[in-house]
Amino acid sequence: MKNYVTLLFFVFSFSLFSQNNKLETGEYSSTTPAAESLKMILSDNNKFHLSILSGTYEVVNDSVYFKTSYDDTPKFVLEYSNPNPKSDKITIDLGENSFYRFYNVYVGIQKTSDTAIEYKTIKELLNITDDFDYERKQLSFEIDKSSFIYFVEENLYKESVIEKYQIPNNVSQIKVTYYSNDLGRLNLKGFYDQTNKKLIVAEGKIPLKFSLNKDVKKDVLKEKPIEKRVEKDWTYPGKKEINNYDTAVDTAVAVVDTSYVPSYIFKLKIDSNLKDALKQAKSHKNQFLVVINNPNSKTSLSSFNSFIKNYESEAGYSMYDGYVPENDRFIFYFTSKKDKETLKNLGVLNNETLLVLNSEGQKLYAGNVDNYHDSFTYYNSSSTYSELIGINAKLKSDAMISNKKATLEDVEKQLLEVSKLEFLHSNEEITDKPIVNEVAVDSTFSVYGFDIFRQRKNVYQLKTKQDVLKEKWSKILENRLLEKEVNFTTVDIILREFNYDGFNKALYNSSEPIVIPTDLQSINYINKHYKIITNTKFNDTVATNYDYYNLNYTLIGVLDRNSDLSNNPSKEYQTKVLKSYKDLLTITNNNLLVKNSYMNALKRSEFFEEFLVQYEDFFNTIVKENTNLIENLDNAYKQNNEAGIGWNDFKYEFANNANEAAWTVVEKNKDVNWVKKAIFWSETSLKIEKDNSYYLDTLAQLYYKNGEKEKAIATELKAIENIKDNSTEQTEQYKIVLEKMKTGAY
Incomplete structure (x- = not known):
């Protein structure tokens, strides 16, 4: 630490005496990263004072107790962003640093408020094998999506600092800046000598003596984490002991080559009026x-x-x-x-x-x-x-x-x-300060915490109402739909809107929870030019090259925003959404990913008859009578597994869909032909997942509807026998069904 301070004195001295113009006196704050605590005070008599520690003090009788500003300021500054919205991971970016700088830093991950905190060293997270790796390089690692993250600055001989931060849902990257400063750990105490007007301050055996010159303004305290505590001998279950090294110094800050002169001299043009x-x-x-x-x-x-x-x-x-x-x-x-x-x-x-x-x-x-x-x-x-x-x-x-x-x-x-x-997509999501009482503090406009643009009343404010812009956008789409040729500017805007990084997000920080009329216009436009779009390499035109799978996945994601079409009173609205599905299904030649999504939409709408027609076609495409079911599913998995799910998930999803289609017949259709088809679907689901109580209940009720009373009763009894986890509610429901079957009251 001594070398660090000495070098800073040299650098500042060099800078001051190289100035020809008269400097304005007062207090200057350092803007150098990791040295923000430094204060340079220039006096009227051409003298300067360098302050490297500040805070508050309390006088009790003759004693003075000092509390450094580091006690109340975060050790770790976090910047949240979402460059990869689809990722199920969060990248923790420590910037370009030496691993040695983080030797005493731990990271804790807490999935939810009810789960335990899992701590690891930075060394473990970065998978570093060399303890003496001092090289500066980009340091980053990934964690699973979680609700809270903890950063711990461990001190083996005094209190360790633990800071807790809440992670918003829409975050896929966290940039971390670490402010380490051993001076902040000093436990200073002193007393004031009234006779000699001296202030004696010490931590240890050698005291420092101060005489009064003039007052210096106190620093403004920064925002605090939602939780901060200090613990001596801090540990966690399974923690390994580490060697006690001296505090690392950020060489990028400390080492300054004052002899360097750039080959290019930059000059601003300052006008006279x-x-x-x-x-x-x-x-x-x-x-x-x-x-x-x-x-x-x-x-x-x-x-x-x-x-x-x-x-x-x-x-x-x-x-x-x-x-x-x-x-x-x-x-x-x-x-x-x-x-x-x-x-x-x-x-x-x-x-x-x-x-x-x-x-x-x-x-x-x-x-x-x-x-x-x-x-x-x-x-x-x-x-x-x-x-x-x-x-x-x-x-x-x-x-x-x-x-x-x-x-x-x-x-x-x-x-x-x-x-x-x-920037417009990230400025409302960036939080450069910790949170207090579970709520983000001042996560407003500025990325790095400068106050200039936090004065929001002085910043130009958008005047156009969102509904007005929607009308303009609708008119643009209406005109484009009349054109024969594809317009890739329109395509680009549409796809950005669909991925929640378009103009509505940029200007209004909003996204639609359901499919709106302009979404349907946009999908119609994409459907109209589908083949050209999927066969075009966009380069830098859009963020992603929209191949066959990506485009299908995006369009389905938009059409599936509605959790339940039946909740919308307008049958006309349902019809429009379903028509967009049908058009996409035709264009993609009955692509199974699209078909599956279309069937789910039908199932949630009033058009359950159409759902059964579509499901029958889907089922018959995969399952062939008098052939091996597993072989049929395996062929379908290899040919149509666009979503990349595992074989078991694919198999059980198919079984679940078969059961749900069969259950639709139980609930909504008494037609004998559909009952017979549904029995086949239900029996197929049980070939995949034998003795599933839900599937057995469905099959039992279908048997009863088909006039097979004894078979229905036997199957319902089997359903009750196979209920898992001793569910009382499920057992009672099935017993009621069984009693109705026995008495003929079904």
């Missing part, structure tokens, strides 16, 4: 104009110039050999009195001290200026830029939809552009 800055922005469509409108406050021109110099230096180091356009994201301008009229034309109010404008001079943000140094520093500019891209997309969408001269094709292109913006 706001009009010219607006012109510059207009000619750079991919940049945003950041205007600091605060010339008379402590956020002075000199502070702005210092910020610009740092930004240029950081950008130069990043670009290294030459200009990289995509890394040049912002135009900066500091206003003066001569800009008064231009600001008035922009509708800027007196208290709007920070403006962010797009290339057309439209306001994306207008509010407080306090922390632009953090939000727009070069190394944070990527996340800030992503947020602004999202805000600008909402503004452009409003403008496009409200523009009466805009064509439907223009609107469609804008919808596709919005759909492709990854």
Whole structure:
């Protein structure tokens, strides 16, 4: 730790004395990852003070008890995202680090609130065999979907820190930043010498003595986990002992080569007036104009110039050999009195001290200026830029939809552009702070916790109502359905909507729980051009190449959103959903995956007669009379197992479907012909799963309907004998059926 502090003193000294301009005095916070606790205080007399530890204190008589800020701030910062919605795993990304940095870190997984916590070391999770692997590399591992995750920073001689985080359902990746700092573990105590005006502080034998200079502001405490505790000699069942190494140092932070000079010197163009800055922005469509409108406050021109110099230096180091356009994201301008009229034309109010404008001079943000140094520093500019891209997309969408001269094709292109913006799909899901009392704290707009865009009232808000946009989208689909040629922009938008990452999710953070009219229009469009779509390689046009199986799976997923069609009072609605199924079934030449889903939809609708017709066709396609049933199922499994399920699951699913179809006849159809067919289906289910009590009950009632009373009674008795887990309710139900059969009251 001593080397770390010494080197930081050297680096800061070098940076300070290389400045020619006068620096603004005050307290500066470090923005270097893993060194955020460092504070640099610059005094008016050209002196600086470096603070590496802060917190709160309590005075009891002559004694002073210190509590470091690390006691209340999370050791682990989590960022949730969902790049792989279909995955049943969660990727834990520790970033580019050395394993040695995590030698004393444990991860606990808790599937639900009622299950036990399973702890493992990072070494076990990463499957590392070399204890002395100091190389920096990308560290990640996978866990099963779970409700809670625990991170433990173990201390063998003092208290260990345990932090608990709740995992939302729609998360497939968690990025973890670990803030380790041994100084935070100091157990400082002291007393104040009134006579000599000295503060004596110690942990151990050698005390530190302090004389009063002036007050320093306390740090603001960060958000807390839902649960945090400290335990001495922390352990868990089965935990292995580890060697006691010294605390690791993140070499990427500590080692700084001050002799390095980039070969490319980056310079920002700072205009002399706001009009010219607006012109510059207009000619750079991919940049945003950041205007600091605060010339008379402590956020002075000199502070702005210092910020610009740092930004240029950081950008130069990043670009290294030459200009990289995509890394040049912002135009900066500091206003003066001569800009008064231009600001008035922009509708800027007196208290709007920070403006962010797009290339057309439209306001994306207008509010407080306090922390632009953090939000727009070069190394944070990527996340800030992503947020602004999202805000600008909402503004452009409003403008496009409200523009009466805009064509439907223009609107469609804008919808596709919005759909492709990854940030818009993730900003409402990212939680960069732990949760308190089981509820996510402040999981609002900013990815990295800067306050600038958390002032939501100052950010441009989407004005278009969702119903208005749905009408536009419906009109687009209506027109496209009249065209003979396929439009892949339309296809792209449809497929993104179907996978919950389209414009509705991006703009409104919403998804439809049931099939809506535009979904049916969209499916009709896909069905119309099905063969072309499944035979086209999309490259970067859409997120996934939609081959035969992927497209079927996606369309079925949409049509199957309705848990029960019979709950919808509109028979017309049911008919439309089922027609889309029938069309897809025809196009796919009775694909079994589609057929199975179609039958399930029919079973849940009022059209049970059609369900029986479809099931009979399905059953006869697989099962041939006077042939071996298992061989028939095996052939069907090999030819049609698109979902990739195991052989046993395939077999038992077939048996269950046969029983359900037979039971439909028991409940809803008294036709003798259907009863005889259902008996065959039921008997087949019992060949696969012998003595299944549910299947036996179905068969017994079918026998009775077919006039085979004695056979029915014997089968119902067998059903009762084979009831598992001694279910009283099931036994009572079957006994009632048996009694009715015996008395003729069935």
